[in-house]
Amino acid sequence: DQQVKQNSPSLSVQEGRISILNCDYTNSMFDYFLWYKKYPAEGPTFLISISSIKDKNEDGRFTVFLNKSAKHLSLHIVPSQPGDSAVYFCAASGRGSGGSNYKLTFGKGTLLTVNP
Amino acid sequence: GAGVSQSPRYKVAKRGQDVALRCDPISGHVSLFWYQQALGQGPEFLTYFQNEAQLDKSGLPSDRFFAERPEGSVSTLKIQRTQQEDSAVYLCASSLSLEQYFGPGTRLTVT
Numbered sequence: 001d002q003q004v005k006q007n008s009p010s011l012s013v014q015e016g017r018i019s020i021l022n023c024d025y026t027n028s029m030f031d032y033f034l035w036y037k038k039y040p041a042e043g044p045t046f047l048i049s050i051s052s053i054k055d056k057n058e059d060g061r062f063t064v065f066l067n068k069s070a071k072h073l074s075l076h077i078v079p080s081q082p083g084d085s086a087v088y089f090c091a092a093s094g095r096g097s098g099g100s101n102y103k104l105t106f107g108k109g110t111l112l113t114v115n116p
Numbered sequence: 117g118a119g120v121s122q123s124p125r126y127k128v129a130k131r132g133q134d135v136a137l138r139c140d141p142i143s144g145h146v147s148l149f150w151y152q153q154a155l156g157q158g159p160e161f162l163t164y165f166q167n168e169a170q171l172d173k174s175g176l177p178s179d180r181f182f183a184e185r186p187e188g189s190v191s192t193l194k195i196q197r198t199q200q201e202d203s204a205v206y207l208c209a210s211s212l213s214l215e216q217y218f219g220p221g222t223r224l225t226v227t
Contacts, residue, residue: 004158032214043120043207043218044159089158093214103149103172104209104216106158 006107019077023090030092120219141210151207
């Protein structure tokens, strides 16, 4: 059973508009969420994260929103640029017994295409 | 500074061969993770080290998979008697806090 779900395999937007990527999770033990961006033949690159004690985190053009009651998070990219075209993965982490660094559970990814 | 590096980048193995995949984490990163990514899927957790201690190996798919990090820096993932279902990209990540930083991966193809 998938604990992190990205229900849209792909998304296409025009340059300059907003891109909204969605992610749902089922495990209530998750308390830290991350977004990664991946280009072909490269490893995932960390973009932005959010702790469960917050509902919003912003970094430049990227904003992540967390709705704990709905177990839903979203990544907003404004304005979208052609260089943003990549696969975006949502990932979640729950604290391990040591209380720190622990494994990530990933969604299947959403392919974002930003058209010039 | 240097990121996470992995070698080889590509590996073709005949079914039944043993392979060894190497990961050089970011210097000073205590935590090291291995993930397996099948085509069209997200990465899936294999195993986790804190320094040289392997604290979680629950994601290793079978006893043919073995990982080590003897001196708490470089790690090796070994797969014995490779099978076709082992074909995937193997990603290594290291971290100091909650964000994990990934290497480029090793694409393993078993023929």
